[in-house]
Amino acid sequence: MDFRVMNLDSPLFHTLHQMMDLADDKTLNAPTQSYVRDAKAMATTPADVKEYPHSYVFVIDMPGLKSGDIKVQVEDDNVLLISGERKREEEKEGAKYLRMERRVDKFMRKFVLPENSNTDAISAVCQDGVLSVTVQKLPPPEPKKPKTIQVKVA
Numbered sequence: 001m002d003f004r005v006m007n008l009d010s011p012l013f014h015t016l017h018q019m020m021d022l023a024d025d026k027t028l029n030a031p032t033q034s035y036v037r038d039a040k041a042m043a044t045t046p047a048d049v050k051e052y053p054h055s056y057v058f059v060i061d062m063p064g065l066k067s068g069d070i071k072v073q074v075e076d077d078n079v080l081l082i083s084g085e086r087k088r089e090e091e092k093e094g095a096k097y098l099r100m101e102r103r104v105d106k107f108m109r110k111f112v113l114p115e116n117s118n119t120d121a122i123s124a125v126c127q128d129g130v131l132s133v134t135v136q137k138l139p140p141p142e143p144k145k146p147k148t149i150q151v152k153v154a
Contacts, residue, residue, distance in 0.1 A: 045107045047082075056117065056135045058082065062107055063129040072124045072133055075110075078117070082133060083108040116140075 048059040062070060062084050070084040084107045091097075113119065113135060121136035 044105070045109050047109050047111075049111070054137050056114070056137070058109075058111060058131075058133040058135070060107070060109060060131045060133075061129060062086075062126065062131050065107070065126070065129070067126045070124070070126060070131060072122070072131075074113075074119045074122065077119060078113045078115075080111040080113055080122075080133065080135065081108070082110075082131065084131075 045060060050057045050059070058080065060082055064086045065084045069086070070082070073081045073083075075081055086105060086107070116138045118136040118138045122133065124131060124133045126132075
């Protein structure tokens with residue numbers, strides 16, 4: 001093998017040096033903190049999805065959240081976004097934590113709704129830490145009746 005000493009002023013060396021500098025820059029192509037937090041929330045929020053004859057029901061455990069802490073939204077006309085965040089209770093004077101094991105975290109799930117979902121008829125109920133979001137189905141389209149064309153005599 002023939003190894004030759006590369007000139008440090010060569011364009012190839014200069015380009016490699018720039019690439020290495022960019023690789024050291026942690027902000028380049030690094031996911032933002034909020035993206036990482038949302039991705040973690042999506043992965044750790046289990047959900048059940050049920051289909052009924054006239055609706056879809058999404059059931060998500062949201063322990064410790066009040067209804068005002070939960071958001072149910074429809075994005076892009078067909079994406080159901082359910083999110084919430086449980087925050088740490090304020091410490092009362094004289095009290096201190098000896099152990100903190102309960103999750104203080106964000107809950108989030110996104111669902112692409114089927115085409116027959118009626119996004120104008122969505123309801124959400126939270127009871128005992130369980131959120132149920134009901135999306136009504138659109139009625140099936142009327143079957144098209146055959147159109148009769150009258151045949152004329154030429």
